[in-house]
Amino acid sequence: MNNLPVMVSFLLALLLTSLPIPETAVMFRPEWLVLVLIYWCMATPERIGIFTGWLMGLLLDVMYGSMLGQNAMSLSVIAYLVGILHLRVRMFPLWQQSVMVFVLVLVHLGINAWIRGITGQFTIVWTYWTPALTSALVWPFLFILLRDLGRQRIKR
Amino acid sequence: MRELIRRLGGVTPATVRILVLVALSIALMLIDHRTQQLEKFRNIVQTVVYPIMYISTMPREMVRGFTESIETSSNLQTxxxxxxxxxxxxxxxxxxxxxxxxxNLRLKHLLGQSEQIAEQVLLAELVEVSLEPYTQQISLNKGSRDDVYVGQPVINGDGVVGQVVHTSQFQSTVTLLTDPGSAIPVMVMRNGLRGVLFGTGVRNKLAMPYMTADADIRIGDLLISSGMGGRFPTGYPVATVTEIRQDPSDEFLTINTLPVTQLDHGREVLLIWPETIKDQNNPLQQEFIDE
Known part of the structure; x- marks a missing residue:
């Protein structure tokens, strides 16, 4: 089971995403699934990539009750972008990675907002974008956590 | 930058893959937006994510169970x-x-009306999971196993709440009246004036467009479901009129209303099955059944 940490982290991300939280806290919730996807696309690009992103997005669509394909599209695009950038970003210091995460989450939110706007069911409020900021803030901790998880497996 | 352009321009396997998947996503979205054909597929995937959603509700349930168990007896007595x-x-x-x-039934018989609307109801509890942010949707703990169907009306003690949009084995998703994609045919209870209420995306506000300036409607009027369109049953309270404005440049009135139910409060709602009880004595209907 080489994929165990990957699967567990994706599962936890889905769990954290569906965890009920007060209405006011929704604007502060990091996009856990996007973060975990970015990490694994960066760490193991040969195994985790566009298709995984697409599948996870589909799961999220079903969980959220949104249109099928909406999050699937945005997450596969994120995976694709990370695939282009991963060689450079791996060398970045953590805070610069955070900046990149900020931009990527913005892209994710943007694609979602765009699709929801086209289908005519969406009015944007500015708090819609704040998860990008919280995601960027959470990134360094998540990065270290997931990296140590991966390292321990190699030691064994 | 140059490399980025080269990579974007040169067709790499990744580029092919992303193009295919984006196309697939768009196709999925089109089908899902226009038709109901993907509900079955959604149900299958839902059974995969159901355990995750179930586990995520557990902490909240535990906290509630705990607070309920330490409720004082005097409090309970009151x-x-x-x-x-x-x-x-x-x-x-x-x-x-x-x-x-x-x-009512006797009078209807006298008038020769043969049908009577009876309703079957089922109590459903809200499942506390996070749905897509900034949508006006809730999740219920009853699904297709309990014969919940897409388009089913949902009410609570005060009035209409919304309608079912997705069902899975154990759960269903309900779009609230305030969702921008939601509409409900209503009439003014005072005089039977018909109209349609649309969701605005803003909590506690429904819009009633296309009412002409001479329409007999006042602030404080209660709007009840009219039963037009056959989706919502007749006679349930929906909203009260809170604001009527006449914009000189607009030939229609701007009417805002307040839903009678607090859509974001309460833990229980009722699912209703409107059904017609067939009158066996009616010869016309008998014929229809025989055919």
Whole structure:
């Protein structure tokens, strides 16, 4: 089971995403699934990539009750972008990675907002974008956590 | 930058893959937006994510179970007392309602109307999971296993809440009246004036467009479901008119209304199955059944 940490982290991300939280806290919730996807696309690009992103997005669509394909599209695009950038970003210091995460989450939110706007069911409020900021803030901790998880497996 | 352009321009396997998947996503979205054909597929995937959603509700459930178990007995007694009184009151009203219903039925028979609307209801509890942010949707703990169907009306003690949009084995998703994609045919209870209420995406606000300036509608009017379109049953309270404005440049009135139910409060709602009881004595209908 080489994929165990990957699967567990994706599962936890889905769990954290569906965890009920007060209405006011929704604007502060990091996009856990996007973060975990970015990490694994960066760490193991040969195994985790566009298709995984697409599948996870589909799961999220079903969980959220949104249109099928909406999050699937945005997450596969994120995976694709990370695939282009991963060689450079791996060398970045953590805070610069955070900046990149900020931009990527913005892209994710943007694609979602765009699709929801086209289908005519969406009015944007500015708090819609704040998860990008919280995601960027959470990134360094998540990065270290997931990296140590991966390292321990190699030691064994 | 140059490399980025080269990579974007040169067709790499990744580029092919992303293009295919984006196309697939768009196709999925188109089908899902226009038709109901993907509901089955959604159900299958839902059974995969159901355990995740179930686990995520557990912490909240545990906290609630704990707070309920440490409720003081005096507190419970007062609640019990007030519930008993309310029950008595409702009972007395129900007695009256029974006789009224009988009257109504008799009069309908006299008029030759053969159909009577009866409703079957089921109590459903809200499942506390996070749905897509900034949508007006809720999740219920009853699904297709309990014969919940897409388009089913959902009410609570005060009035109409919304309608079911997705069902899976154990859960269903309900779009609230305030969702921008939601509309409900209504009439003014005072005079039967018909209209349609649209969700605005803003909590506690429904819009009633296309009413001309001479429409007899006032602030404070109660709007009830009219039963037009056949989706929502007739006669349930929906909203009260809070604002009427006449914009000189607009030939229609701007009417804002407040839903009678607090859409984001409460833990229980009722699912209803509107059904027609066939009158066996009616020869016309008998014929129809025989065919």
């Amino acid at each position: 609640v019990n007392e007030s519930l008993r009184q309310e029950n008595l009151l409702l009972h007395s009203r129900l007695e009256k309602l029974h006789s009224l219903e009988a009257d």
